[in-house]
Amino acid sequence: MPLPAPLTQFLASVHPYDSLPADAVEALAEACEARELAAGEAAFAVGDAVQALYVIAEGAFEITDEAGVQLSILGPRNSFGERALLRSETATRTATATAASTLIVVPAATLFELIAAHTPVARFFDRRRPSRADGRNLATLPVERLMTASPASCPPQTPICEAARLMRDRHISSICVSDDAGFQGIVTLRDMNSRVVVEGHDPCAPVSSIMTANPLTLGPKALVTDVLHLMVERRIGHIPIVEGATLLGIVTQTDLTRAQALSSADIVGRVAKSADADEMARATAEIPQLLVQLVDTGNRHEVVTRLITDIADTATRRLLALAEENLGPPPVPYLWLACGSQGRQEQTGVSDQDNCLILSDAAGEADMAYFHDLARFVAQGLDRCGYFFCPGDMMATNPRWCQPLRVWREYFQRWIAKPDPEAQMLASVMFDLRPIGGDEGLFASLQADTLGAASANSIFTAHMISNSLKHQPPLGLLRGLATIRSGDHRNQLDLKLNGVVPVVDLGRVYALQGQLRPVNTRARLEAAVAAGVVSHSGGADLLDAYDLIATTRLEHQVRQVKAGTRPGNYLDPSQLSDFERSHLRDAFVVVKTMQSSVGSGKGALG
Known part of the structure; x- marks a missing residue:
């Protein structure tokens, strides 16, 4: 079948072939063939052997998973089929034309020759996060x-x-x-x-x-x-x-x-010795520059967020100590816990505070005033240090989240027994609890008992799975990426709500299904693979996808800090190269696939 003319010019405009020398592009064009499909016709379906890479020249294709759930819509210049081809697997997705379309079919042998001979092509099809040249020096x-x-x-x-x-x-x-x-x-x-x-x-x-x-x-x-x-x-x-x-x-x-002097250890040391919140705030004000240094020197995202979260943990413990100096010793044992990004040790350059207090069951009504004062002192100090108040009031200053252990047990029992929307939301937050300061013995049995009861309740688990699917990756018509359509962030991606949060939610579901103790998202995914909650291949894909999305978010925040603006989570995808956009889209596709697997009732092993 004749190829769309001029094919050489078309391929030379498509990444990564635009990086090839002219003679290599011409050779590629000669090796390809065209395939025309009518609307509704599939290029391949789940279970088919994939023997070529498909580049869309005209038309559009819908990519669906084994359950028939749409993963993305691809248009001209997008490609598909490389996943199964590069892994020598049968197709796990179906690619169906949604309009009369023309595909450029790149034979497997040709693609492998390009990967072997041209570094830019090899780099493009390596779905792992590209290594950074500078190391940590x-x-x-x-x-x-x-x-x-x-x-x-x-x-x-x-x-x-x-x-x-x-x-x-x-x-x-x-x-x-x-x-x-x-x-x-x-x-x-x-x-x-x-x-x-x-x-x-x-x-x-x-x-x-x-x-x-x-x-x-x-x-x-x-x-x-x-x-x-x-x-x-x-x-x-x-x-x-x-x-x-x-x-x-x-x-x-x-x-x-x-x-040379700026390090997380230096900031932690200064915070730990601070005499008051103002002195502490002068140290935490350097966190954006620390973020820049940590990312620029090649640290992995989970290392960066762990080191930044360590500062928040230290600030919390120092404020607890200062509160006790001001208020006197606590009347009964207590435990301050963090949830949200601090609980998961995933804080970036912008974080609010999510926390609570578990008190000994010996606490009486007369003791509550002390802990309300302590919570207010610590929360106000954290706000002074840049950890702003939680918009949803998920803080220990809220009497609801400052209760004896017996009340916390009742909370979780009620949420599990009657998983209405509020219970699902609250349980999602509270399953990320991590002790920060105080008597950790108040939490150990609560966590174990709650995980056991929750995982044994199939109705609660189903509701938690449903709740985890509310945040969808931004896949759509715009080169495979769906941006926000209106408002202050029009034409941007929310790398938090539609980027990392869907993976965070999946990790929480896996932890629930496997009664896994880790709270950090990456640690949860690794534990889920080790425990067989998620398949090795699916887990590996999801870990790679999460690494890329989380790293993209951090790198975006670093660019904002360098530009003198407050770090945030909204990214204009036009700021990314074709390489970066393509890989980010593929990462979102992986997340969408894993969501579909969990949501279809097949679990993560399908």
Whole structure:
């Protein structure tokens, strides 16, 4: 069958074939054939042997799973079939044309040759998270990740006194000089002292008269080690980062010292020694920069979120200790627990607080005032440190969540016995409880008994599964990704609610089904595979998908911090490369597949 013309140009516009040399694209076009399908006709179905990769040239295809649940709608330039092909498996999905369509059929042998011969193609079809080249060594980072972007600058004709005033007001040790022609020079505090204060230079003269013209600069791709070597060799403390004539940023000795000193252990140490919430807040204010450093130096997402959560745990325990110093010793034993992202040890650059108090059954009505005061003291301190109050009031300051152990047992028994929508929501939150400070013996038996009772109640489990499917991955018509249609976040993806939360919910269901103790999502998925709650292949896919989604979220927040904005969860997919969008879409497809498996009643082993 004749191929759609011009095929070579079409393939050259499709990622990853756009990275191939011209002769390789022509060879690929010669090896392909066209296949036309009518609306309703399937390219392949579940159980079929897949022997080719299919690239959509015209039309659209619906991808469904074994239960017939729609996973995604794909349009021109999208491809499918690689999952089964690369694993040498029969198809686990059905691809059906929803309109008259034309497919470009890439034979398996041709695809494997491309993967073997061309790194960009191999990288594209490797569904694991791409490795990061820099490891965990600060010195090997490119300076563009460390520099202060858009540094303070002024035109050459600016009076020296005005430049000095700007440096004072911004608490900076240098100011760059630039005009329409580009970067011209730099003035440092040393220049101000030696040339103005000591030599008596006219403070009303233009700043260009005391600047260091054409100073030593580096490009954005230089390494931090280059900065270190130059500063030591030339005995300078400021290096502008310039590309062409454009000033991009600056790196100072202070930047290097701060980056080398900044660590989760340093912040934890300062928080643990804080005399009050204000001092604590000065330490936690550095969490966004810690997030940047941890992600930029190649740490895995679960390591980053664990280290950031450790700071919140320390802040909570220090506030509990300060509360006891102010209020006196507690009248009965108690346990402060976190739920939500802190409970799962999955905090990122933006987190609210979700917590509760379990009190000894010896607590009487007269003791409640003490614990209400303690809860208020700690919650207000956490808010001061940037962990804002929970919008849903899931906090120990709410009397409902500050109760003796016997009441907590009644809560869980009632939720399990009558899983109405509120019970499902509350149980979902409370199944993520993790002890933070106090008598942990108050929780151990409660957790074990609750998991046993919940997993044994098939009606409750079914309701929890149904509740876990309320948050769906954002799959749709836009290159396979469905963005928000209106409001402040129009045309964006919610990487929390529609990204990580569906996996969090699946992990919670698996933990319930297998009576698994871990609370962290990744640990739950690994435990579910080990316990046979989820199949090895399904679990491996879901772990890879979760890793990619969670890492994409963290990298997005890092870009926001570097841009000087508050980190959040909404991402415009146009900011991603074709490679990143394609892999993110595939990750969402995996999540959707696992949701469908659980929701169809087949469990996770189907």
